[in-house]
Amino acid sequence: xxxxxxxxxxxxxxxxxxxxxxxxxxxxxxxxxxxxxxxxxxxxxxxxxxxxxxxxxxxxxxxxxxxxxxxxxxxxxxxxxxxxxxxxxxxxxxxxxxxxxxxxxxxxxxxxxxxxxxxxxxxxxxxxxxxxxxxxxxxxxxxxxxxxxxxxxxxxxxxxxxxxxxxxxxxxxxxxxxxxxxxxxxxxxxxxxxxxxxxxxxxxxxxxxxxxxxxxxxxxxxxxxxxxxxxxxxxxxxxxxxxxxxxxxxxxxxxxxxxxxxxxxxxxxxxxxxxxxxxxxxxxxxxxxxxxxxxxxxxxxxxxxxxxxxxxxxxxxxxxxxxxxxxxxxxxxxxxxxxxxxxxxxxxxxxxxxxxxxxxxxxxxxxxxxxxxxxxxxxxxxxxxxxxxxxxxxxxxxxxxxxxxxxxxxxxxxxxxxxxxxxxxxxxxxxxxxxxxxxxxxxxxxxxxxxxxxxxxxxxxxxxxxxxxxxxxxxxxxxx
Amino acid sequence: xxxxxxxxxxxxxxxxxxxxxxxxxxxxxxxxxxxxxxxxxxxxxxxxxxxxxxxxxxxxxxxxxxxxxxxxxxxxxxxxxxxxxxxxxxxxxxxxxxxxxxxxxxxxxxxxxxxxxxxxxxxxxxxxxxxxxxxxxxxxxxxxxxxxxxxxxxxxxxxxxxxxxxxxxxxxxxxxxxxxxxxxxxxxxxxxxxxxxxxxxxxxxxxxxxxxxxxxxxxxxxxxxxxxxxxxxxxxxxxxxxxxxxxxxxxxxxxxxxxxxxxxxxxxxxxxxxxxxxxxxxxxxxxxxxxxxxxxxxxxxxxxxxxxxxxxxxxxxxxxxxxxxxxxxxxxxxxxxxxxxxxxxxxxxxxxxxxxxxxxxxxxxxxxxxxxxxxxxxxxxxxxxxxxxxxxxxxxxxxxxxxxxxxxxxxxxxxxxxxxxxxxxxxxxxxxxxxxxxxxxxxx
Numbered sequence: 001x002x003x004x005x006x007x008x009x010x011x012x013x014x015x016x017x018x019x020x021x022x023x024x025x026x027x028x029x030x031x032x033x034x035x036x037x038x039x040x041x042x043x044x045x046x047x048x049x050x051x052x053x054x055x056x057x058x059x060x061x062x063x064x065x066x067x068x069x070x071x072x073x074x075x076x077x078x079x080x081x082x083x084x085x086x087x088x089x090x091x092x093x094x095x096x097x098x099x100x101x102x103x104x105x106x107x108x109x110x111x112x113x114x115x116x117x118x119x120x121x122x123x124x125x126x127x128x129x130x131x132x133x134x135x136x137x138x139x140x141x142x143x144x145x146x147x148x149x150x151x152x153x154x155x156x157x158x159x160x161x162x163x164x165x166x167x168x169x170x171x172x173x174x175x176x177x178x179x180x181x182x183x184x185x186x187x188x189x190x191x192x193x194x195x196x197x198x199x200x201x202x203x204x205x206x207x208x209x210x211x212x213x214x215x216x217x218x219x220x221x222x223x224x225x226x227x228x229x230x231x232x233x234x235x236x237x238x239x240x241x242x243x244x245x246x247x248x249x250x251x252x253x254x255x256x257x258x259x260x261x262x263x264x265x266x267x268x269x270x271x272x273x274x275x276x277x278x279x280x281x282x283x284x285x286x287x288x289x290x291x292x293x294x295x296x297x298x299x300x301x302x303x304x305x306x307x308x309x310x311x312x313x314x315x316x317x318x319x320x321x322x323x324x325x326x327x328x329x330x331x332x333x334x335x336x337x338x339x340x341x342x343x344x345x346x347x348x349x350x351x352x353x354x355x356x357x358x359x360x361x362x363x364x365x366x367x368x369x370x371x372x373x374x375x376x377x378x379x380x381x382x383x384x385x386x387x388x389x390x391x392x393x394x395x396x397x398x399x400x401x402x403x404x405x406x407x408x409x410x411x412x413x414x415x416x417x418x419x420x421x422x423x424x425x426x427x428x429x430x431x432x433x434x435x436x437x438x439x440x441x442x443x444x445x446x447x448x449x450x451x452x453x454x455x456x457x458x459x460x461x462x463x464x465x466x467x468x469x470x471x472x473x474x475x476x477x478x479x480x
Numbered sequence: 481x482x483x484x485x486x487x488x489x490x491x492x493x494x495x496x497x498x499x500x501x502x503x504x505x506x507x508x509x510x511x512x513x514x515x516x517x518x519x520x521x522x523x524x525x526x527x528x529x530x531x532x533x534x535x536x537x538x539x540x541x542x543x544x545x546x547x548x549x550x551x552x553x554x555x556x557x558x559x560x561x562x563x564x565x566x567x568x569x570x571x572x573x574x575x576x577x578x579x580x581x582x583x584x585x586x587x588x589x590x591x592x593x594x595x596x597x598x599x600x601x602x603x604x605x606x607x608x609x610x611x612x613x614x615x616x617x618x619x620x621x622x623x624x625x626x627x628x629x630x631x632x633x634x635x636x637x638x639x640x641x642x643x644x645x646x647x648x649x650x651x652x653x654x655x656x657x658x659x660x661x662x663x664x665x666x667x668x669x670x671x672x673x674x675x676x677x678x679x680x681x682x683x684x685x686x687x688x689x690x691x692x693x694x695x696x697x698x699x700x701x702x703x704x705x706x707x708x709x710x711x712x713x714x715x716x717x718x719x720x721x722x723x724x725x726x727x728x729x730x731x732x733x734x735x736x737x738x739x740x741x742x743x744x745x746x747x748x749x750x751x752x753x754x755x756x757x758x759x760x761x762x763x764x765x766x767x768x769x770x771x772x773x774x775x776x777x778x779x780x781x782x783x784x785x786x787x788x789x790x791x792x793x794x795x796x797x798x799x800x801x802x803x804x805x806x807x808x809x810x811x812x813x814x815x816x817x818x819x820x821x822x823x824x825x826x827x828x829x830x831x832x833x834x835x836x837x838x839x840x841x842x843x844x845x846x847x848x849x850x851x852x853x854x855x856x857x858x859x860x861x862x863x864x865x866x867x868x869x870x871x872x873x874x875x876x877x878x879x880x881x882x883x884x885x886x887x888x889x890x891x892x893x894x895x896x897x898x899x900x901x902x903x904x905x906x907x908x909x910x911x912x913x914x915x916x917x918x919x920x921x922x923x924x
Contacts, residue, residue, distance in 0.1 A: 013796060014789065046858045058858070064814045068757060115815070121860035123815035131816045132799065139792055176792065183800060191807035192820040199824035208905045212827030215903040215910045218835045227909035274823075 017175035019168065023096070023145035024292035025178055026103065028284070029133050030093040031329070033110050036127055036281050037086050039332040043117040048079035062119040065111075074116065082109055096147015100138050107134040127281035129184040133288065136177035144168065146381070154374035158367070164374035165387065181288035186247040188282075189263065193243030205240065207233035217274035225273050239266060249289065260286050268324075278328040300352060347436035351382040358430060361396060361403065361413040364389035368465045372412075376431065384434035411462055425451070425458040511550040513558055514571050520547040525560065525569065525576060536569060538576040539830075539904045539911055549636065551593035551601060553614060555897075555917040559601055561590030566603065566612075570914035577904055577913035580832060583711050584698075585619035586610040592636025594644060596657050600737055602644055604636040609646055611657075613737045615918060616708055618700075625696065626735050628655055657736055665699070665732035665740040666692045670747065680725055680748040687718040687747065693732035693740065703728045704744070707870050707918065723751040764798070771797050833903045833910065836866055840884075841895040841922060850896070855883035869898050870918045877921035895922030 050057035052075035060073050074082070086109045092102035111131060118124070143149035150167075158164050196204050203209065207229035214222040214232075226232060242262045249255050263286070267279040302314035330338060350356070360376065363369040373387060388396050390408050397403070400415050407413070407423070414427040422430040425445075432442035444450055509520040516529030518536075523543050527534040538544050545563025552558045560567040560576060567576040588605030595601050601612040603619070609628055610621040622628040633646040633653070645652040667675045669690035671683040689712065691699060699716045700709035704727040712718070718728065726749070729742040753759055772794035779786035806817035827833065840850040852865035859865045868876050877896075885892040898919040903910035 009793065013793065043858050043860075046856075058864070061813070064757075068761065111816075118815055120858075121864065123812040123818060124860070125815075125818050125820065125822070128803075128816045128818065136796075173792075176796070180796060180799065184803065187800070187803050187807065188820065191804075192822075195807075195820045195824050199821060200826050203826050203828070204824070206826075206828065208827045208829055208831060209825070211905050211910055212831055212833045212903075213823050213825070215833045215905075216835055218901065223910070229907050229909065 013176055013179055014172040015175055016170040016172050017178070018170045018291075018293045019141060019144040019174055020146065020293040021291060022140055022142060022171075022174040022177070023147060023150075024295075025133075025288060026096075026099070026137060026142045027094055027146060028287050028292075029130065029137065029177075030090050030103075030106065032130055032281055032284060033093075033106055033134060034087075034090045035329055035332050036130065037083070037090065037110065037113060040113055040117045041083055043121065044113060045076070045079055045083070047116070047120045048074055048076045052076040058120045060119055063115050063123060066115050066119055071112075071115070071119075073120070079116075082113065085109060086113065093142075096143050096149050099143025099147050099149045100141075103134070103137040103142050107131075107138060110134055125188065126277070126279050128188060129181050129285040129288075130281045132184045133177050133181040133285060136180040139176050140173045141171050142177075144171065144174075151375050151378045154378050155371045158370045158374045164364075164370045165377045167378075178288040181285055182250065185282070185285060185288070186250055189243040189246035193240050193246070196240050197244070205233060205236045207231075207236060210236045210239075214273045217276070219272050219275040221269070221272035222274070225269065235269075238262075242266065253289065256286075256289050260289065278331065280325070280328045284325065296351060303352060304354065343440050344436075346439050347382070350384070350434065350436065350439065355417060356434060357384050357386065358414050358416045358434060359386045359388050359400075360427070360431065361388045361390055361400070361408050361415065363409055364391040366465065368461075369412075376435070379435040379437050381436050382434065385431060424462065425455045428454070428458065509547060509550050511552045511558060513552060514556045516571075518550060518558055518569070520550055520560070523547060523562070525550075527574070534574055536574055536576055538567070539906070539913060540564060540567075540576075540578055544576055548591055549593045551595045553595045553601070554597075554599055555614075555920065557614070557914050557917070559593050559595065559614075561593040561603070563589055566590050566593070568914045573912050573914055575911055575913060577902075577911075579617055581612070582616065582618040584610070584621060585612055585617070586621045591634060594636060594638050596642065598658065598738075600657070602636065602657065604633055604646060606632055609633060609636075609655075611735065611737050615916065618709070618711065618737075620698070620733070620735050620737055622655075622735065629653060660734050660736055660738060662738060663694050663697045663732045663734045663740040665697075665730060665743055667730055667743045667745065668692065670745055675743075675745065677744065678746060680746040683721075683747045683749060685720050687720070689716040689718060689730065691716065691730065691732075694734065697732040697734050697740075699730060699732055701728055701730050704871070705867055707867065721747060721749050723749045723755060725749075764802070767801065768794055768798050827905055829905060829907065831905045832913075833905065834916075835901045835903075836863055836870075836918065837899055837901055838862070838866060838869075839897040839899055840893045841897065843892070843894045845894075847897070850884075850893075852880075854887060855880055856887045857883070866898055869896075869921075874921060877919065878923075881921060881923065895920070 046055075047057045049055065051073045054076075057073065062071065086106065089102045089105040089109065092098055093106050111134075114127065114131065144153070144167075154164070154167060157167070200209065210232040211226040211229060214226040225235070242259065246259055246263070249259050264283045267276070267283045270276045271278050299314070299318055303311055303318070305311075326338075326341070360373075362373045364373075376385060377387070388399065390396060390405075393405055396408070397405070400419070400421075402419065402421060403413060403415070411424040412427040414422045414430045416422075416430070429442070429445045432438050432445055445454060511518055513527075516527055516532075519526045519528060523545055525536045525544075525547065527536055542564065544560060544565070544567045547560055547562045549561040550558055551561070557568050557570045559579070560569065564578075566579045566581065568579050569576045586603050586605045586608035588607030590603060590605050592604040593601060595614070599614055601614050603610060603612050608621045609631065610619050612619040620626075624630065628646065631646070631648060633648045635647040637645040637647065637652070639645045639652075639654060641656065642658065643654050643656045645654055647653075667689065669675055670681055671685075671687045673681050673683075675681075675690075689699070689701075693699065699712040701712055701716075701718050702709045709731065712730075725746065727744060727746050729744050731742050732740040772790060775790035775793040775797075776787065779790050782789070802817045806814050807819055809819060812818055838850050838852065839847050840854070841847055852859055852862050855865075857865050869880055881893060881896065884896075897917055900916040900918055902913050902915055904913050905911075
């Protein structure tokens with residue numbers, strides 16, 4: 001361990017962070033990158049078309065980084081290629097396929113994409129935190145959870161002799177993207193607040209200034225908010241105070257309960273009073289401050305326990321946040337993508353459903369079963385599937401007397417809370433309803449041709465596994 | 481009634497009689513405006529639109545004072561010469577607002593006003609006579625050399641053939657506007673170097689301009705992208721520019737504020753050595769190496785893990801340092817390391833706020849706000865696309881209208897206006913005051 005271990009710097013950047021938190025952060029940042037990409041394509045692609053001869057592009061005034069790198073305007077074929085690669089890389093980043101490479105490609109090309117837009121126009125500061133989060137993601141083990149990569153890694157780990165459920169839970173590199181994002185957000189707000197005081201002085205808080213700024217940008221809420229100078233004075237003071245003191249959240253994270261809603265509200269008001277746009281690439285990156293891995297459990301607790309009024313407030317609050325994010329998201333993203341939301345919505349219902357837990361009885365001594373268990377464990381994001389190792393048959397028999405040892409070695413068995421047993425392909429049908437990632441496939445598994453084909457495939461694999469037994473790969477039965 | 485009180489009563493009655501008689505004697509002033517007409521009596525302006533009568537307010541707490549003339553402008557704005565200054569109102573708003581006059585405008589309290597066919601405002605004050613540009617509100621005060629003898633004059637009347645009659649009680653002085661040829665401007669040198677169009681001249685400091693123009697003309701300049709024309713003294717010197725390449729324009733204005741074709745000038749001001757690419761990158765590289773060394777020393781003995789961490793730490797520290805440095809220096813083109821000087825301007829009570837918008841004109845004459853996006857144009861903010869419509873000529877405006885109508889052939893426009901919506905900030909909230917029309921284009 002480095003001698004700096006224990007220093008503030010070391011604790012700030014390298015304190016171990018749960019890999020699930022990093023993975024959730026990765027997915028949110030990738031979705032934001034997609035939103036930003038599609039939005040900025042409305043600036044970049046027409047300019048590229050103009051460069052290709054379909055009009056007159058705006059003057060090219062490259063940002064400093066482009067000047068240093070000698071980057072020039074691109075035509076439509078190159079722009080389309082970059083756009084396509086970015087879309088594919090973002091999809092890989094969300095799904096977790098070659099995750100680190102995908103994140104690196106997204107970081108570099110998203111920077112390039114924004115740089116192109118800014119070199120034809122003027123740079124904005126709404127997505128600086130997003131850009132640095134993207135650039136920092138490849139430094140961390142971003143594919144270690146909630147990814148196809150992690151499923152493959154689990155299988156490989158089992159092949160090397162590791163336990164199916166024994167996976168690293170945190171990493172000292174996992175916090176870096178979130179920390180850099182936090183620091184960028186805090187610095188940005190602080191510098192914005194400080195600039196207002198430095199350049200505008202205390203006169204900036206006189207109420208007229210905010211009135212003037214709102215009316216100078218004049219959106220549909222401007223007249224209402226600018227109509228009362230006293231209210232503008234209070235808002236000015238609150239705005240500067242919140243921006244200037246935002247960095248204290250790095251020292252006292254509990255203050256996030258004040259700062260995150262405050263600045264989010266500020267951006268929503270400026271959107272409708274100053275026509276700034278939704279600014280989601282800034283306020284949503286504040287998820288970097290949240291323990292995302294614990295958020296689902298916390299929300300579930302708010303929604304399912306305590307007094308009814310509190311639960312109602314929690315429900316309305318959660319629904320409002322989700323509705324806001326989706327509303328802004330679909331301003332850029334085509335609405336047909338909304339059909340995909342049925343998937344996470346169903347997963348959320350599953351996750352909130354208090355029952356539905358099952359126990360899968362696996363042959364822990366069988367390599368194939370262990371790999372299947374590793375994958376199943378990796379997909380069990382809602383914690384609905386417990387595992388019982390067939391090798392400890394006495395425990396299994398005591399817990400589930402209705403099971404037969406011979407049958408269990410032959411087929412996968414799943415037992416639900418009422419003691420009902422599903423076997424073979426039927427067990428997979430039951431499991432599919434409990435694994436969010438394969439949830440959309442669950443109804444399909446009941447279609448007659450799918451059921452027939454699925455049973456045959458299952459039988460083939462299960463029998464093949466049994467044939468492996470002859471080569472000593474698996475042991476049969478409780479006695480081994 | 482006791483006899484000794486009678487004289488006092490008579491005096492009081494006489495004073496009242498004079499006051500009332502004076503008011504009755506003052507003829508109401510009247511002028512047309514789009515959709516109706518304005519009538520001014522005393523210090524009150526009333527808008528009459530059919531049966532509807534609206535008494536117009538005023539953003540000046542004391543009101544405009546006695547109104548002496550109404551001067552309608554072709555764009556719909558009406559200028560009001562009043563005791564407390566020059567005011568204006570337009571059909572969109574129900575309040576008079578003082579015109580923010582700039583340099584060169586005749587000083588004193590307005591006595592008379594008239595807008596000629598080219599949209600120039602002729603203003604007579606109790607001390608001077610001159611012309612005012614109604615886009616930017618700078619002006620030119622006439623003197624003997626301009627054909628107008630010393631006043632004071634008491635009234636401005638429109639005579640035959642558009643002649644302006646200045647009256648001082650005796651024979652009127654007549655000035656006939658619109659008879660001057662378009663002025664010409666020839667720029668010969670900038671900052672001691674021969675002028676060459678579209679060639680960037682390397683300059684430093686203030687920029688003396690060597691130019692030839694018609695007698696009596698004055699010079700103005702503006703940066704390309706900034707619409708306000710700034711005055712130049714004699715000899716003309718454009719103030720120094722910050723480092724980088726810049727474009728500005730020069731025009732000559734005759735005494736009637738008729739402008740010559742603009743002459744574009746391109747200059748390049750060298751960056752100080754510490755802003756040069758190589759120096760900046762060198763400093764950044766040096767700091768990175770020092771940081772890396774520091775982290776390596778701090779983590780020595782930790783193996784490859786410590787080395788990797790040192791590299792990452794050096795990179796992270798550089799990113800944070802650059803963010804802070806950019807935040808202090810405040811420059812946008814170093815993105816993603818930027819300053820945060822946006823929204824740091826200040827306003828106070830009575831400040832004017834401008835928002836420039838496009839207003840589409842449909843074939844039936846109806847008008848609504850549109851955005852440049854209607855023409856399928858990309859932009860960061862609308863002004864980026866609106867500015868060329870203000871600065872450019874009819875060719876740019878025709879092209880924009882064509883783009884709009886090709887993009888939406890089912891809903892074509894007949895023309896458009898570029899208007900600066902304006903708000904006066906008050907304790908009771910912002911008050912919409914007359915907009916300024918910056919450009920207009922209509923196809924018959």
